[in-house]
Amino acid sequence: MSPHEFQRLIAGVTGQLAGRALDGELAAWLNATWPADGETFRALADACRTGVAEGWLCNREGGGIRYGRIFKALPDTHGFSVDVVEMKDIAGPHHVHPHGEIDLIMPLTEGATFDGHPAGWCVYGPGSAHRPTVANGQALVLYLLPQGAIEFTTSPASA
Template structure:
């Protein structure tokens, strides 16, 4: 006899649990340079949590539940809508290689995890592997250069506005 507590979580369920654990640590913190530094110090490139998230994203792409859409040379997809279990962050992942994405604004800010692939030195908006935090009201044209990377986006309340 087996119960659900002994059943291993699927890739998507395990990914949800990883993200929920992370968002619990950052819920209520301002999206600013201090959070950027904290994330990179505690969950940055080379840390166990960074590698767990990176492997979960690589696995999700391979399993087909991450980056399931494609447009303009970018694979992308919203994995989870903003919900209480994720502390009101939505979760998107994109797969980009040497390309600039569509310009957009972040009404409530945006938290990005940059995960270079294929041992490349890929950067996201000029930033290497690790975290990048944009404050409320910021805007950019997300750009991956010098290789290929997966980028995980956490958006408070799922808010993003694409520029026409």
């Protein structure tokens, strides 16, 4: 797996997401179409684990979180940027999703969750905000951001 092959794999997903509303209906569709026990999920998870091991994913670290944007929003990724983070029992920085966010949750520890979600997909709609939190172990999370839009904020600890 190379970054170019990873981009082709991601494009197979983003090509089916372009122009769709980022909402609960999309989350249900993603989990039905590419479930956590399915071939596409396994291919994406394997590619992410390989990229981390080879150093071309999650090649930065700060505050106990490994992260990195592998692709800016490109025509080849149908206008989505692609980030991957590795987190273990930690809450990340509060941020807003101006156009929404699509997350693929890949536990590295059995039972690890992201914002309370197990392995699979979750979708945040436009204007949503959170402190991304991995609990019960370690996970990789792939973020797809329409137009690469994300706004980091300062937020009270209760956010």
